[in-house]
Amino acid sequence: MTPRIDPRMTRSRAAVLSATLELVAERGIPATTVEAVAERSGVAKTTIYRQWPDRAALVLDAFDTILAPPVDPDTGTLRGDLLHLITALADALTTGPAAALMPALIDAAQRDPAFAALHRREAERRHHVVLHAITRGVHRGELPADTDPADLLDLLAGPLFHRRLISTAELTRDFAERTVDLVLRAHTTPPT
């Protein structure tokens, strides 16, 4: 059924995608030329064009390879779940390979429909786990029944992105934990 894949293709494919991600992180999407990818990866330019129709398809495909859907920790408590998820986000935004790619993807998503779709799909995949943990907390009674999970998500993740992309302050795990605790405190006390 599966028509035997030539190991040479998978080898060159991996090298090209890896080099592409490196270059996008360094120079941004528009400056990531096929010729630069060829040089960096050691794969000939013509070989690249044998596997991808054009430059856009290559870059899109490269972004596709770094999707690491987070695992639902399900620690038993809302706070435990959120601490896992949000500190993992903090790590991804600072040390992870996606850290340098994120601004490029955000910018590209503003104009190119293909990147917009990819960005939306990636975000939903990430958010899905968090939303699930939140609704679980609501059902457990750890959050009021009228809690809006989407609001809560922005309140939790937003401060981390803001630190990373706008503020000059350093994004630490400690900050992530403070954010979780603060948001939970606001939601578990009755409005004044």
Place this chain on the structure above:
Amino acid sequence: MTPRIDPRMTRSRAAVLSATLELVAERGIPATTVEAVAERSGVAKTTIYRQWPDRAALVLDAFDTILAPPVDPDTGTLRGDLLHLITALADALTTGPAAALMPALIDAAQRDPAFAALHRREAERRHHVVLHAITRGVHRGELPADTDPADLLDLLAGPLFHRRLISTAELTRDFAERTVDLVLRAHTTPPT
């Protein structure tokens, strides 16, 4: 003393900068070519090069022209000040001319030192007013004395940016108000 500025220069300068911002918003920074600016503005390419040494200087200068430092509302209460500032941010991120420029600036700031400096300067200018309002609230006793203003800033502005750049949900003034109230509630109730 002031050496009389030829009105023709100011006219062409304004047209060029305006066209540059339009194009950056539409296509992004790298795709904003001098020739496209010339066509859009109606100013000849050679005339552009008479006022700016190269493309980078032109784009930098264009970004410089849209800095509208927010005014300190000083309504008398912390909540009043923050509502003014944060809803103004929500407006700027959605309808303002800077809305479409922000992602491009963020991306450019990751790699180009000149854009990084401009981005940092712009952010500090915006944040300064908010930080001032927060410390005023601390002195008034509306916030605990050990409040970290920088933390609070990220908690307030972050969710708005996250909605605008990452989530698919719409960024409304109502969301901005909810964010302010929630962050204030968390800070004005004793930790459990």
Place this chain on the structure above:
DNA sequence: GAACTTCGCTACGCCCGCGTAGCGTAGTCT
């Protein structure tokens, strides 16, 4: 109205990236 300055225009030279064609070579499957 005369000197000065900015303007628009045409025409460059240069570099670089895109995507393609054709070839010989080296690795892969059976």
Place this chain on the structure above:
DNA sequence: AGACTACGCTACGCGGGCGTAGCGAAGTTC
């Protein structure tokens, strides 16, 4: 071993953007 397939390489044609030079026309200053 033999057929097959992906590979690297060289060489293109093409388009497009950068930044410059030189000119005459139009606007500005005094």
